[in-house]
Amino acid sequence: VFAIIGFLGIWALVFWVSIQIYVFALMVHMEDKRIGQILKNASLLTLAFPFFSLGILIVSALMTALSVLLLLILLVTLWMPFIAIFHSRALVMSLQEVEKVRQAQTELDAEE
16 A cells, blocks of 8 residues: 555656646746646646656756766865865874974983
């Protein structure tokens, strides 16, 4: 029962998103600007051209995923030099502190 409800929910979501492809174009083109009429015509267009609507949805989803992925890659690429510089600076400071501790230890050993 839950699988059927889930399948119907996913189908309704895909159908609703497919309708959204046509809504803006119909808002611009139609003389009668009632939202009910626009949604009815958009749903009829979606049912008339299901493969076109599904193709546009797939391309839109791929382009959105690619845009998000490229943004993440770009952010990581831009921040990597700064991370490397901070890491390098931290390493140099740590080595300086180690050298100070080593010098203090050798001075203590020399006094004994």
